[in-house]
Amino acid sequence: xxxxxxxxxxxxxxxxxxxxxxxxxxxxxxxxxxxxxxxxxxxxxxxxxxxxxxxxxxxxxxxxxxxxxxxxxxxxxxxxxxxxxxxxxxxxxxxxxxxxxxxxxxxxxxxxxxxxxxxxxxxxxxxxxxxxxxxxxxxxxxxxxxxxxxxxxxxxxxxxxxxxxxxxxxxxxxxxxxxxxxxxxxxxxxxxxxxxxxxxxxxxxxxxxxxxxxxxxxx
Amino acid sequence: xxxxxxxxxxxxxxxxxxxxxxxxxxxxxxxxxxxxxxxxxxxxxxxxxxxxxxxxxxxxxxxxxxxxxxxxxxxxxxxxxxxxxxxxxxxxxxxxxxxxxxxxxxxxxxxxxxxxxxxxxxxxxxxxxxxxxxxxxxxxxxxxxxxxxxxxxxxxxxxxxxxxxxxxxxxxxxxxxxxxxxxxxxxxxxxxxxxxxxxxxxxxxxxxxxxxxxxxxxxxxxxxxxxxxxxxxxxxxxxxxxxxxxxxxxxxxxxxxxxxxxxxxxxxxxxxxxxxxxxxxxxxxxxxxxxxxxxxxxxxxxxxxxxxxxxxxxxxxxxxxxxxxxxxxxxxxxxxxxxxxxxxxxxxxxxxxxxxxxxxxxxxxxxxxxxxxxxxxxxxxxxxxxxxxxxxxxxxxxxxxxxxxxxxxxxxxxxxxxxxxxxxxxxxxxxxxxxxxxxxxxxxxxxxxxxxxxxxxxxxxxxxxxxxxxx
Amino acid sequence: xxxxxxxxxxxxxxxxxxxxxxxxxxxxxxxxxxxxxxxxxxxxxxxxxxxxxxxxxxxxxxxxxxxxxxxxxxxxxxxxxxxxxxxxxxxxxxxxxxxxxxxxxxxxxxxxxxxxxxxxxxxxxxxxxxxxxxxxxxxxxxxxxxxxxxxxxxxxxxxxxxxxxxxxxxxxxxxxxxxxxxxxxxxxxxxxxxxxxxxxxxxxxxxxxxxxxxxxxxxxxxxxxxxxxxxxxxxxxxxxxxxxxxxxxxxxx
Numbered sequence: 001x002x003x004x005x006x007x008x009x010x011x012x013x014x015x016x017x018x019x020x021x022x023x024x025x026x027x028x029x030x031x032x033x034x035x036x037x038x039x040x041x042x043x044x045x046x047x048x049x050x051x052x053x054x055x056x057x058x059x060x061x062x063x064x065x066x067x068x069x070x071x072x073x074x075x076x077x078x079x080x081x082x083x084x085x086x087x088x089x090x091x092x093x094x095x096x097x098x099x100x101x102x103x104x105x106x107x108x109x110x111x112x113x114x115x116x117x118x119x120x121x122x123x124x125x126x127x128x129x130x131x132x133x134x135x136x137x138x139x140x141x142x143x144x145x146x147x148x149x150x151x152x153x154x155x156x157x158x159x160x161x162x163x164x165x166x167x168x169x170x171x172x173x174x175x176x177x178x179x180x181x182x183x184x185x186x187x188x189x190x191x192x193x194x195x196x197x198x199x200x201x202x203x204x205x206x207x208x209x210x211x212x213x214x215x216x217x218x219x
Numbered sequence: 220x221x222x223x224x225x226x227x228x229x230x231x232x233x234x235x236x237x238x239x240x241x242x243x244x245x246x247x248x249x250x251x252x253x254x255x256x257x258x259x260x261x262x263x264x265x266x267x268x269x270x271x272x273x274x275x276x277x278x279x280x281x282x283x284x285x286x287x288x289x290x291x292x293x294x295x296x297x298x299x300x301x302x303x304x305x306x307x308x309x310x311x312x313x314x315x316x317x318x319x320x321x322x323x324x325x326x327x328x329x330x331x332x333x334x335x336x337x338x339x340x341x342x343x344x345x346x347x348x349x350x351x352x353x354x355x356x357x358x359x360x361x362x363x364x365x366x367x368x369x370x371x372x373x374x375x376x377x378x379x380x381x382x383x384x385x386x387x388x389x390x391x392x393x394x395x396x397x398x399x400x401x402x403x404x405x406x407x408x409x410x411x412x413x414x415x416x417x418x419x420x421x422x423x424x425x426x427x428x429x430x431x432x433x434x435x436x437x438x439x440x441x442x443x444x445x446x447x448x449x450x451x452x453x454x455x456x457x458x459x460x461x462x463x464x465x466x467x468x469x470x471x472x473x474x475x476x477x478x479x480x481x482x483x484x485x486x487x488x489x490x491x492x493x494x495x496x497x498x499x500x501x502x503x504x505x506x507x508x509x510x511x512x513x514x515x516x517x518x519x520x521x522x523x524x525x526x527x528x529x530x531x532x533x534x535x536x537x538x539x540x541x542x543x544x545x546x547x548x549x550x551x552x553x554x555x556x557x558x559x560x561x562x563x564x565x566x567x568x569x570x571x572x573x574x575x576x577x578x579x580x581x582x583x584x585x586x587x588x589x590x591x592x593x594x595x596x597x598x599x600x601x602x603x604x605x606x607x608x609x610x611x612x613x614x615x616x617x618x619x620x621x622x623x624x625x626x627x628x629x630x631x632x633x634x635x636x637x638x639x640x641x642x643x644x645x646x647x648x649x650x651x652x653x654x655x656x657x658x659x660x661x662x663x664x665x666x667x668x669x670x671x672x673x674x675x676x677x678x679x680x681x682x683x684x685x686x687x688x689x690x
Numbered sequence: 691x692x693x694x695x696x697x698x699x700x701x702x703x704x705x706x707x708x709x710x711x712x713x714x715x716x717x718x719x720x721x722x723x724x725x726x727x728x729x730x731x732x733x734x735x736x737x738x739x740x741x742x743x744x745x746x747x748x749x750x751x752x753x754x755x756x757x758x759x760x761x762x763x764x765x766x767x768x769x770x771x772x773x774x775x776x777x778x779x780x781x782x783x784x785x786x787x788x789x790x791x792x793x794x795x796x797x798x799x800x801x802x803x804x805x806x807x808x809x810x811x812x813x814x815x816x817x818x819x820x821x822x823x824x825x826x827x828x829x830x831x832x833x834x835x836x837x838x839x840x841x842x843x844x845x846x847x848x849x850x851x852x853x854x855x856x857x858x859x860x861x862x863x864x865x866x867x868x869x870x871x872x873x874x875x876x877x878x879x880x881x882x883x884x885x886x887x888x889x890x891x892x893x894x895x896x897x898x899x900x901x902x903x904x905x906x907x908x909x910x911x912x913x914x915x916x917x918x919x920x921x922x923x924x925x926x927x928x929x930x931x932x933x934x935x936x937x938x939x940x941x942x943x
Binding site for chain 3: 229232233236541542545546575577578579580581582583584585587588598601602603604605606607608613617621622624625628629631634638641642654656661662663664665667668669670671672674675677678679680682683684688
Binding site: 003007015022024026027029050110113139142143148166188201203206 | 244278282288474487503
């Protein structure tokens with residue numbers, strides 16, 4: 001008998017007579033994080049506060065023109081030369097902004113991606129309660145763009161704001177959980193990479209990005 | 220089977236208590252972790268309710284484990300991944316080595332995985348001539364130092380920054396510094412090259428979701444993302460108990476885990492990984508494997524210790540445990556230390572290998588109170604103590620002592636005799652001070668660090684009888 | 691907690707440690723229960739509840755001893771005990787210990803009718819003021835004994851009552867909910883670790899300036915912490931909650 005069948009047979013025998021441990025009585029599910037005000041402006045403020053808590057940097061932009069200016073400022077700030085990016089970065093003219101500053105786009109393979117100073121992606125949800133960005137996988141998208149460069153810039157829209165992680169996951173379920181088949185990974189990003197392994201002192205910029213910038217466009 | 224190695228916890232603990240650097244490191248670490256958890260759980264919508272919600276998700280998954288594992292396997296396969304099954308560590312390691320040979324893998328980067336520690340994966344791969352690098356900062360420092368982790372979340376919590384600096388200077392010629400930020404940056408540079416040369420990334424899984432076939436890892440450093448995104452193959456090694464039924468279950472648990480572990484509301488990265496690179500994706504692994512490991516778990520599920528499988532490995536029980544706080548993780552001599560480890564270790568390796576671990580608790584209950592899934596840790600420790608007695612692994616002194624106690628506490632005459640004798644003897648020995656400063660072995664353990672009071676001149680019951688208040 | 695009718699009588703389970711080491715605590719208990727409006731019975735056949743054996747994993751021995759306890763308290767309507775640990779043993783462990791035995795019903799009956807002292811006074815008898823006054827101002831701090839705190843949820847009751855004791859003020863003991871390291875046989879079998887835990891507790895007590903006494907709800911903790919204080923030559927002492935609530939606080943020597 002294969003290991004698989006042997007293991008499954010043992011487990012089946014065990015659970016045949018009911019749960020090995022009695023379950024607590026069912027109760028309506030509650031979300032983890034408290035949100036007192038779920039209005040648009042409140043969610044926006046909450047996201048801003050949470051992102052700041054985890055050392056992410058928010059760049060509010062009224063429109064795409066302002067977003068391009070913010071992007072240019074970030075590019076200049078880190079003296080970027082090479083950029084790794086998704087194909088579907090949701091900001092028209094981002095490539096021209098880069099080109100104008102002499103920032104060239106790198107190729108897709110890991111050796112190339114590793115030479116980028118900056119990574120540019122969109123996101124699929126902006127989760128207010130925890131300051132989290134949901135980055136779904138899929139065609140034209142790269143996992144490494146948000147991972148290898150020292151600076152990660154996310155283009156997000158206010159309409160993408162959801163109160164909590166639970167709301168986002170519910171949304172995905174309503175869509176038939178297609179996201180988990182479309183891409184190899186869904187990554188929830190909450191701040192720049194960090195570690196507290198040495199004496200529990202928090203150090204930002206462990207193995208992933210040292211900086212996380214979110215350009216949040218109002219329109 | 221050869222005689223199992225019997226681990227001497229109290230000896231290791233005795234030494235650990237005298238280790239000043241260890242004590243310093245533990246003091247610095249544990250207080251912070253405990254305060255973080257208390258604050259982070261306290262600000263949730265309903266902490267007691269959430270614990271029961273999380274507990275229900277875990278216990279429900281255990282109750283439907285075979286069905287959910289099959290569903291998980293089908294989902295992974297549909298996503299283009301492969302599922303491997305292993306009964307034990309040897310089988311798991313053989314499957315791994317075999318995969319490496321088949322795929323010409325010589326360099327591996329690894330994300331933090333306790334189950335891979337349990338299976339001794341690194342050793343097996345190294346024996347096969349394959350280069351394995353731990354990529355989590357703490358785990359990497361330990362790999363360089365040649366030590367096992369001492370905590371399941373903070374693996375290197377037993378070392379001070381100065382000790383970490385020494386390791387990095389001695390092994391990697393790091394320029395002298397004991398600044399955590401500089402040391403972290405230095406290791407980042409070293410590890411980058413390893414990630415970019417890696418052919419296979421091994422990760423663990425904090426959760427595996429049956430509904431979607433997702434392997435989920437929660438991390439802060441990004442090393443797990445790198446290990447699973449840069450190499451051409453990703454293999455996740457997963458204990459069979461890690462399954463959750465739905466993404467809804469996951470939504471609760473991936474938030475309670477960091478709140479309980481580090482006091483974070485959510486970890487920096489939650490990687491929900493569902494198979495190899497999909498059509499049109501720019502990167503991601505070309506091949507995706509999940510290695511499901513039993514290694515005694517199906518046996519535990521059938522025992523009265525099934526609840527221990529609900530553990531989500533947050534480490535809250537060890538952070539709060541006064542025993543762990545005093546002796547650190549290494550004293551437990553096992554992959555899983557602390558209160559939950561004192562249950563899991565004897566179950567995985569056999570009670571006779573670690574007979575002291577179930578005794579390494581005052582039953583103060585702080586562990587269960589801190590557990591995000593409300594595992595009845597003290598109750599299971601009691602059952603293990605019973606098992607020790609039932610298999611006659613308890614010293615004769617205690618067994619006989621218990622018989623005497625039982626007789627004395629069942630007969631009023633013996634009780635009176637014993638307490639009167641005790642009063643006379645202790646009062647005689649104590650003299651004016653009223654306390655005994657030295658008791659004979661093995662009771663001398665008490666007087667090693669505290670006095671023992673003489674019995675009172677008059678028992679309370681005698682006073683009551685004198686007053687005619689007994690009924 | 692759901693209100694239950696106020697009982698007119700309560701059986702006092704004094705526990706072996708208080709019986710033999712701290713009889714004054716017993717006197718204080720009688721005073722408090724009577725002051726709360728219930729008459730005190732003292733079943734003379736009572737001995738140990740079985741906890742030492744149970745915690746050592748000697749379940750059969752513990753069951754035998756617990757059986758005697760059930761005999762002793764057979765006629766009790768309510769049982770009150772000045773120990774969170776012993777109350778928790780009866781309330782939570784007896785149902786486990788006697789499950790499937792002929793005495794299961796008896797065990798369950800008493801499990802639901804056994805209360806720790808402060809729990810009984812406040813939650814059952816509705817006491818808000820123990821009616822005690824100290825002759826001189828005393829500053830005290832509370833150590834929350836583990837089993838009372840975590841198995842019975844006792845935390846507010848002692849504080850409610852102590853707040854009304856005249857001339858008594860309360861300071862907070864850092865780590866007041868952390869175990870003192872007693873743990874029954876643990877203190878002997880793992881004496882080095884137990885001693886280290888005790889050392890931390892005593893360190894916290896010593897660091898509290900201006901505090902005269904520590905108050906705890908379990909006599910085993912008292913014996914343990916006082917053993918450590920006396921070994922280190924400290925003049926501070928840990929007293930039982932019942933003593934504090936009846937004004938039995940000796941001035942610092």
